Amino acid sequence: MQFIGTSKEDYLAMLIFNASSLPENVEKIPEMFNEIVYSSKYDSKLIKQTLAQMINSQRMGIIGNGMGVAMASASSEHDAVSSITSNISGYNKYVALNAIMDNFNIQDLKSHFKAIIEKVFAKNRAMLTITSSENNIETTKEALKSIKLKKKYEANNLERGQDGTSKKALVIPAQISYNAIAANLGDFGMEYTGTAPLVSHILRYGYLWDEVRVKGGAYGAAIQITRTGTVSLGSYRDPNVVNTYSNFKAIGEYLDEFAPTKAEFTNYIIGALGGFDKPVSVRIQASTADLNYLTGLTKKERISRKKELVRAKIEDVKGYSKFFKEFASKSSEYTVGCKAKIDEYPFDEIKSF
Numbered sequence: 186m187q188f189i190g191t192s193k194e195d196y197l198a199m200l201i202f203n204a205s206s207l208p209e210n211v212e213k214i215p216e217m218f219n220e221i222v223y224s225s226k227y228d229s230k231l232i233k234q235t236l237a238q239m240i241n242s243q244r245m246g247i248i249g250n251g252m253g254v255a256m257a258s259a260s261s262e263h264d265a266v267s268s269i270t271s272n273i274s275g276y277n278k279y280v281a282l283n284a285i286m287d288n289f290n291i292q293d294l295k296s297h298f299k300a301i302i303e304k305v306f307a308k309n310r311a312m313l314t315i316t317s318s319e320n321n322i323e324t325t326k327e328a329l330k331s332i333k334l335k336k337k338y339e340a341n342n343l344e345r346g347q348d349g350t351s352k353k354a355l356v357i358p359a360q361i362s363y364n365a366i367a368a369n370l371g372d373f374g375m376e377y378t379g380t381a382p383l384v385s386h387i388l389r390y391g392y393l394w395d396e397v398r399v400k401g402g403a404y405g406a407a408i409q410i411t412r413t414g415t416v417s418l419g420s421y422r423d424p425n426v427v428n429t430y431s432n433f434k435a436i437g438e439y440l441d442e443f444a445p446t447k448a449e450f451t452n453y454i455i456g457a458l459g460g461f462d463k464p465v466s467v468r469i470q471a472s473t474a475d476l477n478y479l480t481g482l483t484k485k486e487r488i489s490r491k492k493e494l495v496r497a498k499i500e501d502v503k504g505y506s507k508f509f510k511e512f513a514s515k516s517s518e519y520t521v522g523c524k525a526k527i528d529e530y531p532f533d534e535i536k537s538f
Contacts, residue, residue: 187201190412195265203468208325215332227295233289240279251521252419255364256365256419257274258365258517260367262367262517263368276355313329349517350514352531353518353519353520354519355521355537356522356537360523361422361523362424363522364433365518367418368416369515370414375414376414379494379497383453383502385410385457387443392436393408402423430518433512434513437509437511437512443499520532
């Protein structure tokens, strides 16, 4: 399942089915798809075992990748796609899986599965991508016509949470914490441009590296600025909570004093450009092309973003100072971590496993 933000308020939800085969076996792909979707046997014992595995995996995933959970949760109050993603992942997913186990009813599950299949697998909602040599394209297209799909189904969008500025925490059995803070550029009259990846690169390998990792003792620190305008910061395996949030909120002052040499700034630009064109497999190329098509990201816009990055000036980077100074006034905060450290910070809501 994948969710993609197309704007602050809009998103796409996709269930992706991938398959690979030799040209002579391509007809096996629709056979496999049809069998899995329409002929699967729902064994109560096996489903319970799978649920138990998923619950344990989800719990360990939250403990081991708390930064991802914290950043997603903090971002959830600032754009639609983050809100929907947070609702079906992290702690919310853990709670939902436990509820299914506690109220296990195989007949109810079968009914839910059937309803989901009816909603998802419809021709008006499907897109087929083929990555193959030119000689095999037509043969593959013909073979894939045997995929069974309902003609049409009009589904409602998932409900998203409301925008907000909450401070929440989840206590886990650990001596370290994962901290995150997020806000949206649009709430401050700004929009995503090619300068954003440069600012992200500078902060990740400059300020956050020095303040959160080297001085603060965290194993890692991250920043993400999405096309929907959401800016999120996170720390990984962090011994601090209070100090890290103070560092996050002092970025504006750092940018005020940002004064690299020409050579240093050129290196920042080169480093940021590295995220645009990485060598990838054919499968990833096809997947990226799909996402660009679905989100309306054109080649012209991608080139424009690169040009904005290459032509960026130090003043453009410093222009983010005002945003980060006002960041805390419209931001959400989320920590996954140590109870003792969480108790030191004024969170609005604290939960635990």
